[in-house]
Amino acid sequence: MRFKLGCSLAYEVKEPTTFIFNVEVAQLRSLDIASESLTLAPDLARRVYVTPDLKNRYLGVNVQPGPFSLEYKAEVELTVVRADPETISETPVSELPLDILPFLLPSRFVSSDRLAAFAEAEFGHLPKGHRRVNAICNWIHDNIAYQRGASDGETTADESLLKRAGVCRDFAHLGAAFCRALGIPARFVSCYAYGLVPSDFHAVFEAYLDGRWWLFDATRQAHLDGLVRIGIGRDAAEIAFATPYGEMQSTGMEIRIDRADGGPEPAERTVDAISTEEPAPHAGAV
Amino acid sequence: MRFKLGCSLAYEVKEPTTFIFNVEVAQLRSLDIASESLTLAPDLARRVYVTPDLKNRYLGVNVQPGPFSLEYKAEVELTVVRADPETISETPVSELPLDILPFLLPSRFVSSDRLAAFAEAEFGHLPKGHRRVNAICNWIHDNIAYQRGASDGETTADESLLKRAGVCRDFAHLGAAFCRALGIPARFVSCYAYGLVPSDFHAVFEAYLDGRWWLFDATRQAHLDGLVRIGIGRDAAEIAFATPYGEMQSTGMEIRIDRADGGPEPAERTVDAISTEEPAPHAGAV
């Protein structure tokens, strides 16, 4: 599918502030960027960094006090891989590529070590594979209330589980935590999400099953085949859309994503398993 | 300095278990590996992975039930960079290379976000630079008791601060957490440590100051110029010397490091600032 997407971010900066943005779509083979522009006002010097492995694109800007804004626009063609969920098995730890192992470890907000017993008790006995991760998402959807204001920037997966409430960030952390606790590598994904109402940056997670990464959205709020990736991280800390070092205030924020191919709206959400990431080459791993 | 070092690890494996080891010294330009051997008994197939950025060396082995052991030996020449601590300033966030920013973020055990106010109150007013990180180490050394059994594998930096006790792992987590909370990138380092009594794997941390990484050991138990690096990570989760997936029991563990150059013992510990890591090229960062 083809999408037009972008965001407008505005700030009132109070003191010299370094911003790290991660709002540009990732440079993936599965994502063809037809056109793209990023405008800063005022037009300040940019520092750019693309992570070698995951292709996250970071933009660093040092901003003086005053109003500051960023405008990003892109048109992209997203190719997804579809599969029958029933055919996707789990990869045992003994066969996992070693470069994937970091995504089995607990991280700041994906406190999988603290949820080991809970995950085992709820999901340990379920049939393995894509269906088990789907069952985890169903459980989260049924047991955690989607509730703005229920969490803040320090909320961990175990806290969300106790509070039985959170936003997309927390749903993704909890899903990833249950997976890691069960020996399934999982990572946090930020994205533009087609079909999300109201429009906003979205967070989902990917689980590594049967040799590749598959997308899961425990909030059930967006189309899995309409998620255009921005960044991948161990958790939300690594791929915040904006990380400001300095005092400032957000004065505006708008996120957009629309179909650009004139195609008809999908009648229903797909129940296929969806992957947008090509299998990594694992050059370093033998 | 030249060192002979190594370790012997023995296990009784109860069920098919995948071990990930990280005990080999890192492949650094500052660390010349004269000779090296790693033996497994039984001699099982090995999977090897060297992280592209940090050069950590991971070894994966799938082990069947029964006794299992690993023996590692190396002779290395360690070259350190020395500097007068007074001359080492802090790098403001506005000038930090973007690839270093992950080491400013909170991680599972380096809960720097929860320690922001504490760090600011205790260390925010101190003169910046190497001396400030040294002051942090002094504070930890004076206020946290080195106490075996005070922590476990889930203990975070904020918990160690409350308990006022920990082991080298916790001292390094807390030092790194205070640094990150103050805007100083910091990372966790595992190593063979010359002078450590009793001999064991050791953990210290590095802070990024004035364009390179400098070593700090808040436990004050080893020689800073005798730390032979194994791994670098956000925190202990990433570079455990052994991560077993399966039921097993440790039945023996011995860690060795000795001078191999016949050189006289250093009369006193250096008060120089010590760095063993060459400045990274930051090829990806502009």
Added chain:
Amino acid sequence: MRFKLGCSLAYEVKEPTTFIFNVEVAQLRSLDIASESLTLAPDLARRVYVTPDLKNRYLGVNVQPGPFSLEYKAEVELTVVRADPETISETPVSELPLDILPFLLPSRFVSSDRLAAFAEAEFGHLPKGHRRVNAICNWIHDNIAYQRGASDGETTADESLLKRAGVCRDFAHLGAAFCRALGIPARFVSCYAYGLVPSDFHAVFEAYLDGRWWLFDATRQAHLDGLVRIGIGRDAAEIAFATPYGEMQSTGMEIRIDRADGGPEPAERTVDAISTEEPAPHAGAV
């Protein structure tokens, strides 16, 4: 039923230590103490305190270094009140006696405030009354593993819920926490428990329903009509069987309870609702 019960506690005291014991059965109208003896060796001065409201009996002893032991024996006749669980409704907060309200509040280990959403989501929709508290016990029994060593003296109800494991103390804390979170007063009860294997001090909880306190044991390990009460508290902190202020070591501990009426063993555990506490007069409350 008539019981012979008691305990033997032995210590090696390292420095002058004040012990507070709470091992004597409570002075209740429902509990007729036929005979009783408490011996200390050496035979030190005793300080005694009976709480005016709940009739817990505390014994204070100041002990010098050396061996120290306590031996308690009693023969008691326990009268319980039985009712059909279906007939026991909940008392709305608007009708609760004010002196009972403290047992609606969170306490150190009964962290009902942190479990409010969890309790509401799992149990909020269930039919109210004795059957709802019984459903809470069933849920705990089915979802929390009884596991020695899973908790320590600082473990709270929310931590036990995450760890999905605990001992009788934790089961009682969690049951009480869910009740308080739902507006049902609940308190922690220590007791001699007929039928418990292996014999030990036991902990259960009481919920206030329909005008009186009813016993619940989420571990399902003892006979509800064979629980001989020692103490009542907000949680375990208030009624530890021994609270030592000073360095000492436990060198022996034995707890006993047997039928003393020659009556036949009950074929099955009762499914009646059981209460051993007379309705309090609430003299102070209007």
Added chain:
Amino acid sequence: MRFKLGCSLAYEVKEPTTFIFNVEVAQLRSLDIASESLTLAPDLARRVYVTPDLKNRYLGVNVQPGPFSLEYKAEVELTVVRADPETISETPVSELPLDILPFLLPSRFVSSDRLAAFAEAEFGHLPKGHRRVNAICNWIHDNIAYQRGASDGETTADESLLKRAGVCRDFAHLGAAFCRALGIPARFVSCYAYGLVPSDFHAVFEAYLDGRWWLFDATRQAHLDGLVRIGIGRDAAEIAFATPYGEMQSTGMEIRIDRADGGPEPAERTVDAISTEEPAPHAGAV
């Protein structure tokens, strides 16, 4: 000193709600209530409960939806006991009356067990007595920022210590936690506080030293000899000025306290040790 004091509380009640208020001054011998009135609008039925031991006065009201308000006025003569702080020693645990021991235990917000090592490290070596508790207050005053919004109704003493910020409730919890951790009984006190700007309900704590309870205010915001007690509790949970069970909104709140004896303002705050509580008779304790 003689004071006129009171409060006005207004609510918009959304559903049938039971309120428990604790705003009336305590019935103490040291506090002569010259006149007093409490008005409810609408004038609903009242349930009243005075705790037998501490003389807290609770008022229960069942309110229907609509506006609801409470107006309380009193004129009281407060007699305080003064002493030279240097003369006030600590009472060793071996000599503490047993009925005071509950105030040595951790409670929901006074997490003294989690602060044991911290308290010992910071204050364990200090000269004992009133001066040690005063040193604790100085430490809190110097190290914790008084900051509205820094805490909420679930914040514990250890969390305030990490955040280095709180309000009067948190200062009192932390002071009490350090005391209990050191073996000094301590309790939470709510009061009308002469000199507090802006006027509000205030929270302080009392420590049991040398046979009686002494007042401490780590915020240093009010006159110690102008604290008119409302309630005493293990912590804030037990003596909230208003505990509503039901949905409602606070629409107004005003707290007043003024000198009523025409006496001149005190030039400075007293540095005497201040106690307002007569020594309890400990009738039950031997």
